[in-house]
Amino acid sequence: MATSTGPTEKPKTTDGRRLLAGRYQVGSLIGRGGMADVHLGTDTRLGRTVAIKLLRSSLASDPAFRVRFRQEAQSAARMAHPTIVRVFDAGEEIVLDERGVETQVPFIVMEYVDGKMVKDIISMGPLEPAEATHIVEGILTALEYSHRAGVVHRDIKPGNIMITRNGQVKVMDFGIARAISDSSATVAQTTAILGTAQYFSPEQARGESVDARTDLYSTGIVLFEMLTGRAPFRGDTAVAVAYQHVSEQPPVPSSINPKISPALDAVVLRALTKDRNERYQSAAEFRDDVQTAASGRIPQKKLPEPDFGATLFGAAPSDTLGASTAMKQLAADDYTIVRTQNRPPAVWIWSGILAVIVIVAAVVFWVVSLSPTQQVVDVAREVPDLTGATYDSAAEALRDLDLVVSQHTETSPTIAEGQVIRTDPPAGTRLAQGDSVDVYVSSGIAQAAVPDVENTGLAGAQEALTAQGFTVGSITRQHSPTYANDVVISSDPPAGTQLGEGSTVNLIVSDGVVELPDVRNLTIAEARGILEGPELGLRVTIGRTGGCGPQSDIVVTQSMPPGTVPQGSEIVIDYCDGT
Secondary structure (H helix, E strand, O other): OOOOOEEEEEOOOOOOOEEOOEEEEEEEEEOOOOOOOEEEEOOOOOOOOEEEEOOOOOOOHHHHHHHHHHHHHHHHHHOOOEOOEEEEEEEEEEEEEEOOOOOEEEEEEEEOOHHHEHHHHHHOOOOOOHHHHOOOOOOHHHHHHHHOOOOOOOOOOHHHHEOOOOOOOOOOOOOOOHHOOOOOOOOOHHHHHHHHHHOHHHHHHHHOEHHHHHHHHHHHHHHHHHHHOOOOOOOOHHHHHHHHHHHOOOOOOOOOOOOOHHHHHHHHHHHHOOOOOOOOOHHHHHHHHHHHHHHHOOOOOHHHHHHOHHHOOOOEOOOOOOOOOOOOOOOOOOOOOOOOOOOOHHHHHHHHHHHHHHHHHHHHHHHHHOOOOOOOOOOEEEEEOOOOOHHHHHHHHHHHOOOEEEEEOOOOOOOOOEEEEEOOOOOOOOEOOOOOEEEEEEOOOOOEEEOOOOOHHHHHHHHHHOOOEEEEEEEEEEEOOOOOOOOOEEEEOOOOEEEEOEEEEEEEEEEEEEEOOOOOEEEEEHHHHHHHOOOOOOEEEEEEEEEOOOOOOOOEOOOOEEEEEEEEEEEEEEEEEOO
């Protein structure tokens, strides 16, 4: 990180353009925010186009800011990921202002991004849910990377997110909000920062310490705004908006835009939970639920799994209102790099020209002499087929290709647990160095509990089992005194058992009859106990008959012969009355 300390004038190139740190040529203004201006620029040392952010000189008057600014810029510069705008350099330039007073101007040199800011896209109306979920997945991928690196953004908002011409999501201004919030900013600076109050988390609005979950709340606000075209909380002042973040519930997104599914409603509302312990605990968990909702399924809340160092939870210093500026980067201008050396002798010029001619001639000869089977080496990286490999071996293979790897899990009925199911982009896709590849690893067959189908009709029970992904196996008919015909008595395995998707569940179903025994020659009391008992549940009527000998309490006849009878049947048993 370069920090210039002189001279006390505005250095210029030979064409009159301002030069920072002796190498960065400041070009046209391409963006302006409350805390900084953004210029198109050229790194004259490397000959590349950059974006140069010039922060307000009033910030640099605070020594605490200058120290924090350098630390945060260094942290941001260490992050190299396709979804994060790179920070190449940062420092302070001492210049003379219009009154001839020395002024320190903090600056940041960043990757130039040719694209649109999300805030400009939203200004044209709500995004389609598929487009909004694609963008928020990119934001969460960037946050997952930064949180693992120990960097909390603190100022996620549409003005800090860009979409390149090929659809790549780019998040910028990591660490700048912390540098500003940790310094003793003036009232005027704080007022400028309040412009981002629409994206504050409740803990930021209360002035509490922030952590990675603060970024996830702000991302939920951005997702809400992309889906509906407006922020969930609006007010005449920043204080009014901050109060709503702390005390009011956001509207359901689908109440504003009916195109939004219940699944996306659930994801947004969980991201906007006031209690940070109840909202998403990691960017990966948030992104997994977004992907689930995008497929039309409502995510099931899971116990949080740590996704990064515990220091990101509660260890950050107390945060006040913080912000960074918006940047809109358009097409690059061409600038001339200034010669800084004396003219070389003519002999060396002609020697150089001759050497170039020889090299070009050799290359042309080599290309022309290539046989049809020879091919120029393709520097693109082709995603290999990793299906069935372990995650560790798949990750190693991709990293050997200089690709960035992100792990995800999903169930699979065919791929064993711990093995790779697929990659996104798929096998055979050609990527550039540093591109990201999502690797989906099997967590095994999806598990579900056997539903309780007892006392349910056979058809309804079969439908309930099929809906849970089970296969209906054998159907066994069984006598029952209480379950009606074709009603399920029990299942095998029993209700509540956890089984893999596609497992077989057998059913025991009532046939609506009971087995009537022969109760003749039993006493009336014995016969009645058996027939009316819980095993048969029949109705008994006592009768008497004559001509059968002396009076006795022994059953001499029964109205139905032994065998199957409908449940609840009436049975008449007679005894001899001695007449």
